[in-house]
Amino acid sequence: MTQLDAAGAVHSDAMHFGYPASAMTGDYLRAAAGLVPTLAIFATVSVGSVAAVVLGGFAVIFGAFAIRTGLRHGSRLEISDTGLRATGLRQVTIPWAELDRMKLSFYSTRRDRKSGWMQLQLGAGRTRLSLDSRLDGFETVVRHAATAAAERDLALSDATAANLQALSIRVPDPRGGR
16 A cells, blocks of 8 residues: 555546657667667677677666666556656655655757757655656646645756746746746
């Protein structure tokens, strides 16, 4: 039983989100593009010890990326007015009333900063959760988190405030401004 269950906070009107396969395809292809050739070299060519260490390192990196992608793809997020719960390999619960950290970052893939992705990091005590903008309903989650942050008077960094504004999310400044 999680904290939200124990508190009776899981409502039938909770929203459920996940990472769609279409959003994860690129990561699966990148993992395969690194892992398949590396394993093919191991399977077909006799390599020396130095090359084996280098290729083995690549295989570990791309294999770990493939596993991470699979875990992220299999994770689900449940959000309600009282908090959020992420399920997957591990369960994470963050009640909005305990939210003490929120950071919204933008990572650009081009110099003109017109394309890229966002990452939302939330925390409550020692519990942390990181989500990226490929999540279905990402903006809904960010809106709930921003509202909870405002209600808890959390100070948000200038970068987080700018990224919220880029998503057209207005949150009152806990220092008195708007």
